[in-house]
Amino acid sequence: MQARMDPVGAVRRLVPPERLTSRVTALDDAFVIAHFGLAAPEPRRPVVVNGLVDRAVELTPDDVRALPQRRVESVHECFGNPLAPGEWVRRAANLVWTGPRLRDVLDLAGIGEDATTLWARGADHGEFGGSSAPDYLKDLPLDDVLDRALVAHRCNDEPLHTHRGGPLRLVVPGYFGTNSVKWLTELTLADHRPEHLFTTRLYLRPGPHGGSVPVRELDVTSVVVGVDGGVARGWAWSSVPVTRVAVTVDGRPVRVELEPARGRAWQGFRAVVGSGRTITARATDATGRTQPTSGARNAVHELQL
Numbered sequence: 001m002q003a004r005m006d007p008v009g010a011v012r013r014l015v016p017p018e019r020l021t022s023r024v025t026a027l028d029d030a031f032v033i034a035h036f037g038l039a040a041p042e043p044r045r046p047v048v049v050n051g052l053v054d055r056a057v058e059l060t061p062d063d064v065r066a067l068p069q070r071r072v073e074s075v076h077e078c079f080g081n082p083l084a085p086g087e088w089v090r091r092a093a094n095l096v097w098t099g100p101r102l103r104d105v106l107d108l109a110g111i112g113e114d115a116t117t118l119w120a121r122g123a124d125h126g127e128f129g130g131s132s133a134p135d136y137l138k139d140l141p142l143d144d145v146l147d148r149a150l151v152a153h154r155c156n157d158e159p160l161h162t163h164r165g166g167p168l169r170l171v172v173p174g175y176f177g178t179n180s181v182k183w184l185t186e187l188t189l190a191d192h193r194p195e196h197l198f199t200t201r202l203y204l205r206p207g208p209h210g211g212s213v214p215v216r217e218l219d220v221t222s223v224v225v226g227v228d229g230g231v232a233r234g235w236a237w238s239s240v241p242v243t244r245v246a247v248t249v250d251g252r253p254v255r256v257e258l259e260p261a262r263g264r265a266w267q268g269f270r271a272v273v274g275s276g277r278t279i280t281a282r283a284t285d286a287t288g289r290t291q292p293t294s295g296a297r298n299a300v301h302e303l304q305l
């Protein structure tokens with residue numbers, strides 16, 4: 001695939017949902033984002049753990065590989081263009097990540113009693129959307145991510161490629177991709193949010209009680225990836241298990257088989273659609289959230305045959 005930039009800094013063209021036929025997305029079909037352009041490869045770049053810790057430590061990729069390893073299959077989804085939030089750009093994949101749990105990495109430094117938030121910093125820097133920043137920075141609620149996030153050094157059982165954030169990146173299953181910091185250089189424990197282009201200015205959405213909140217937990221979403229032999233197939237996901245997918249064929253509802261949730265991987269669904277021409281899918285999750293029919297980044301997906 002040809003490398004090219006779009007306004008979000010995607011270095012690969014977006015992959016249409018029709019290409020997402022395999023359960024685990026091939027690395028060549030998984031979108032790649034780098035807002036400042038790709039960081040230079042530095043295979044032995046260490047990660048510093050500091051801030052509200054008992055003692056600051058520096059970990060090399062070899063140190064990270066020596067810790068107990070987890071292998072997690074999870075949905076990887078971009079929220080969309082932070083300069084035009086609300087538009088779904090349909091960048092999603094389901095990938096397998098390997099690395100130690102964040103908790104095991106932070107325990108090497110000793111998590112300080114007052115730490116409530118994790119600042120994760122990436123090596124890349126430059127200009128984005130008319131502002132410049134000295135690095136890429138995200139902040140994450142510590143309790144939420146301690147046991148779910150990984151410091152990943154492999155993706156789909158291959159060493160993490162430089163364009164995917166190697167040698168080490170953070171991966172936060174269940175959160176939008178923006179939180180999974182690539183080219184990780186520093187993990188800082190703190191008791192407040194940092195001001196930064198990518199924390200308090202971009203990747204925000206309207207909050208439930210007014211104001212704006214950072215983009216974290218995934219929305220309920222589904223995609224129809226194709227029809228084969230009269231059977232439509234697709235994937236559904238959310239920050240919690242998806243409990244129902246409603247499929248229509250030329251406006252008529254049809255019976256749907258939905259796989260049970262497996263961790264934070266996407267869930268397959270199938271429906272007999274015969275020779276119908278317009279297929280839609282609409283997912284509902286365990287908290288009762290349902291995809292809006294239109295006008296939202298996770299609006300119902302329609303496949304026209």
Ligand SMILES: Nc1nc2c(c(=O)[nH]1)N[C@H]1C(S)=C(S)[C@@H](COP(=O)(O)O)O[C@H]1N2
Pocket residue numbers: 030031032033034035036076077078079121122123124136163164165176177178179180181182183
């Ligand atoms: N350091 C750094 N990390 C980053 C980004 C970035 O530009 N720089 N982009 C984020 C966004 S918005 C997304 S969607 C994911 C994309 O990860 P991928 O390129 O492996 O698909 O990385 C996130 N982590």
Ligand SMILES: [Mo]
Pocket residue numbers: 033077078079080177178
């Ligand atoms: Mo993104």
